[in-house]
Amino acid sequence: MNKAEKKHLLIYAHYYIPDVASTGQIVKELAEGMLDTFQITIICVVPSYGGVVEEEYKKQRFYYETIHGVDVIRIRVPEFTKADKVSRVKNIVSYFFGAMHATVKVKNVDYVFSISQPPVLGGLLGVWGKWTKRASFIYNIQDFNPEQILAVNYSRNKLVTNSMMFFDKFSCKQSDLIITVGRDLVETVNQRFQNKKVPKTVMINNWIDEQEIYPLEESHEKIQEFKRRYHLENKFIIMYSGNLGLYYDLENILKVIEQFKPDTKTKEGKEVCFVFVGAGTVQHKLEKYVQEHQMSNVVFIPYQKKEDLIFSLNAADVHWVVNAKGIKGVSCPSKYYGVAAIASPVLGVLEQDTEIRSIIEETQSGLVVEPGDYQKIKSHIQWFIDHAGSKELKEMGKRGREHLVQNLTRNLSIQKYKEEILKL
Known part of the structure; x- marks a missing residue:
């Protein structure tokens, strides 16, 4: 099957290779592993997981690459410090609006796939893609928020956390399929909706490439x-x-x-x-x-x-x-x-x-x-x-x-x- 004959899958991934974020690595292997079935485009930020943006990625708003057969649109974002909440928020919001803009540039999309990063906004990007491209929306929930934020007391502002819950449940409702990564995470979807009108949800484990990571002798x-x-x-x-x-x-x-x-x-x-x-x-x-x-x-x-x-x-x-x-x-x-x-x-x-x-x-x-x-x-x-x-x-x-x-x-x-x- 050549590229033109394949269904087009648009993936929103906050980070993508060469960034070392675990979700970026998962999306990389997922995208490359599905190229035999789909034409795939990734919308992500320029390499910046550590907070620093290299000079080569500071000159324009969007960068276009093809990596191992996957089309990638990168969005320039401001630098940030992980300990500085304000700079992180600016970085994330810049990605969100940049990704919305980049979506318009992608043609003939059949499926939209969004990962739950950044918190809540990842899901909303999927909804945006579904509406603008009239595509089926798959919501891949790796982490639930605001539940994660509440668990570590990152924020106790009820207006903020209640708003986050409202919007992420909205993203779940708008999805055609939720894929999450653990049995206990499936139960969280059920609890969010009190086991009533629960969106279609399946569990698929994450992985590592066992042919790439394997035991070695200590003497290596x-x-x-x-x-x-x-x-x-x-x-x-x-x-x-x-x-x-x-x-x-x-x-x-x-x-x-x-x-x-x-x-x-x-x-x-x-x-x-x-x-x-x-x-x-x-x-x-x-x-x-x-x-x-x-x-x-x-x-x-x-x-x-x-x-x-x-x-x-x-x-x-x-x-x-x-x-x-x-x-x-x-x-x-x-x-x-x-x-x-x-x-x-x-x-x-x-x-x-x-x-x-x-x-x-x-x-x-x-x-x-x-x-x-x-x-x-x-x-x-x-x-x-x-x-x-x-x-x-x-x-x-x-x-x-x-x-x-x-x-x-x-x-x-x-x-x-x-x-x-x-x-x-």
């Missing part, structure tokens, strides 16, 4: 290079890899980590090291706390290039997968898929009956604890230290990888997306 040259670069040789590494943001209770988890002094060692004599790879809103607070409390066994490392992610992930002995209290049914930590892909045991801080906790429990691929139970988090950390290098840890990781390969592959999930869209 690139892993050893990563460890040397950050002075992690001969360490037992407990790693958090991803966004250092508001939704993970990392500040309190760091206080638990503080109880493991820099001279803590495994039975094999390896020093225990807690590694944070990524960036985000609370990064500076975490770094300041570590410095003030002389926690030399805590290391912060910048986001790794996509092609190097396999090496940084494989450098760890255990991986955190965490969410703050109240995130149940609101968000699903996609970092789990990368952790499972490299066959790492999981230290999960996740609420009961959430999608990822359920997978970890069903596969016995790690230890899980309720958010806020800091004493049990401490005991789980100690358990992993006590079992460092054991067959038990390796079997945990192996079970997670096997389940992912059988049930959570990129191809399986993308095929489900294609099937559900074509039903409309």
